[in-house]
Amino acid sequence: MVSIHVDGLTRRYGYRVALKNVSFEIPVGGVHALFGNNGAGKTTLLRIISTLLQPHAGKVEVFGFDIEEEPIEVRKRIGVVGDKPLLYGELTGRENLKFYSDLYDLETSTANAIIEDLAERFDVKRWLDEPTKILSTGLRKRFDIIRSLLHNPELLLLDEPFSGLDKDSTEVFRNYIEDKREDRTAIVTTHNLALGSEICDDFITLRKGEIVGQGPISEFDGNI
Amino acid sequence: MVTYEVNVMGSGFSYALAIAKKDLITQMRKRFEAFSMFLFAIIAVFVLGLVLFSSTFIIADSPTRIQVMTEIGSGMLWVVVFFTGMFGFSPVFISESETGTLKGLSLAPIPGWSVYLGKVIYGFLLMGLVEIFLVPIAMGLLGFAFAPEISPLYILVTFVLGTLDLAAVGAMASALTMPAESKATVYPIVYFPTATTALILLVEITRMLAIGLPIIGPGIIELLILLLGHVFAMVMLSAAVFQFTLTS
Numbered sequence: 001m002v003s004i005h006v007d008g009l010t011r012r013y014g015y016r017v018a019l020k021n022v023s024f025e026i027p028v029g030g031v032h033a034l035f036g037n038n039g040a041g042k043t044t045l046l047r048i049i050s051t052l053l054q055p056h057a058g059k060v061e062v063f064g065f066d067i068e069e070e071p072i073e074v075r076k077r078i079g080v081v082g083d084k085p086l087l088y089g090e091l092t093g094r095e096n097l098k099f100y101s102d103l104y105d106l107e108t109s110t111a112n113a114i115i116e117d118l119a120e121r122f123d124v125k126r127w128l129d130e131p132t133k134i135l136s137t138g139l140r141k142r143f144d145i146i147r148s149l150l151h152n153p154e155l156l157l158l159d160e161p162f163s164g165l166d167k168d169s170t171e172v173f174r175n176y177i178e179d180k181r182e183d184r185t186a187i188v189t190t191h192n193l194a195l196g197s198e199i200c201d202d203f204i205t206l207r208k209g210e211i212v213g214q215g216p217i218s219e220f221d222g223n224i
Numbered sequence: 225m226v227t228y229e230v231n232v233m234g235s236g237f238s239y240a241l242a243i244a245k246k247d248l249i250t251q252m253r254k255r256f257e258a259f260s261m262f263l264f265a266i267i268a269v270f271v272l273g274l275v276l277f278s279s280t281f282i283i284a285d286s287p288t289r290i291q292v293m294t295e296i297g298s299g300m301l302w303v304v305v306f307f308t309g310m311f312g313f314s315p316v317f318i319s320e321s322e323t324g325t326l327k328g329l330s331l332a333p334i335p336g337w338s339v340y341l342g343k344v345i346y347g348f349l350l351m352g353l354v355e356i357f358l359v360p361i362a363m364g365l366l367g368f369a370f371a372p373e374i375s376p377l378y379i380l381v382t383f384v385l386g387t388l389d390l391a392a393v394g395a396m397a398s399a400l401t402m403p404a405e406s407k408a409t410v411y412p413i414v415y416f417p418t419a420t421t422a423l424i425l426l427v428e429i430t431r432m433l434a435i436g437l438p439i440i441g442p443g444i445i446e447l448l449i450l451l452l453g454h455v456f457a458m459v460m461l462s463a464a465v466f467q468f469t470l471t472s
Contacts, residue, residue: 052330075333086328088246090253095246102242103332131253147328 089133243342313394371436
């Protein structure tokens with residue numbers, strides 16, 4: 001079973017090529033690292049997989065759904081955490097999560113149970129009813145992670161997920177990923193190569209928009 | 225630990241309502257846009273009323289003066305609503321784009337048109353709220369009233385369609401302005417020409433409602449149908465192409 005199938009993917013920004021003829025497959029389950037320096041194309045790749053950007057050439061499928069033909073089917077199955085929390089500052093944490101639950105069409109009772117459960121797990125219950133604009137960066141990041149998990153996604157796309165998180169929060173999120181690794185797939189981009197090497201099963205290294213290395217994490221030599 | 229199965233199969237309209245509700249709650253807590261819209265509208269109506277009153281003061285014949293004030297005042301009302309709408313409609317997508325939350329809407333498994341429709345509903349309700357207070361004040365200060373023989377239903381339909389049209393155009397203009405660097409310059413360039421068609425129709429319909437032309441025969445009904453067509457075209461066209469503004 002394949003969670004992501006990428007074939008001949010190319011994306012440009014004007015004349016600059018961000019991704020050049022990239023092809024790979026990622027199996028269902030496990031945690032997969034996406035390494036690369038700034039500007040290597042990691043974020044562009046995640047944005048394309050998450051249907052936020054269109055490819056200029058090539059084909060991308062998520063669980064067999066083409067990202068251009070069936071973007072809504074893809075979005076149902078993915079959870080995305082980026083560098084910036086996707087929260088409304090005027091709304092409380094609970095209101096933010098309720099709003100996103102509505103967009104994922106969760107029933108009220110189910111949504112409430114999920115929010116309580118994840119808030120407990122990520123230790124944000126005390127701040128559920130505070131406007132998110134007054135919360136610290138780390139707390140907002142935790143709420144953003146909860147937002148991405150509300151619909152129990154089959155695929156997690158995590159762009160620098162640990163930036164802004166303190167040690168405890170990193171541990172909690174890491175444990176969550178560990179718990180889910182059997183039947184859920186996660187793709188993680190991180191500059192923290194040590195942490196990436198610890199939690200990931202395999203890796204892909206991008207350099208200037210091209211894949212320059214991939215394989216089991218045990219073969220990763222730390223060279224990006 | 226809670227175990228759950230998720231079925232994502234709601235209707236696009238329910239998502240639109242969720243987005244509009246979220247925007248209204250956010251707006252009620254910020255109060256900035258509603259307040260600046262209302263303040264601008266009141267000042268504009270007050271100044272225009274003062275100018276209209278002093279410039280028609282020389283007309284000695286009272287019925288003529290009332291007719292002049294009615295004709296000019298009913299037009300001025302929509303000019304004020306038109307410009308007030310700029311305050312309310314321009315941030316509907318621009319602010320989401322600047323705070324990054326638009327990405328959250330783009331990632332949700334909902335059709336693009338429901339995001340657009342949610343913003344139109346929000347813009348309509350926000351502007352409608354301002355109009356509830358603005359219209360009676362404007363009628364007093366601009367010195368016009370609707371003809372007594374005109375059914376209030378026509379007045380209501382005119383304001384509902386007019387506000388919906390401006391909200392539909394305003395939301396799309398805001399979406400198209402998102403990628404621009406000079407948003408304050410680009411927004412009016414997109415909004416003005418598109419909304420002017422509705423403005424001309426609204427001024428004419430309201431003038432007829434105020435001076436009391438007969439409902440039968442060519443007139444108000446035909447113009448209302450034309451306005452309805454414009455609303456329909458604006459909403460459908462914008463909703464159809466909106467997805468491209470999210471992924472471009």
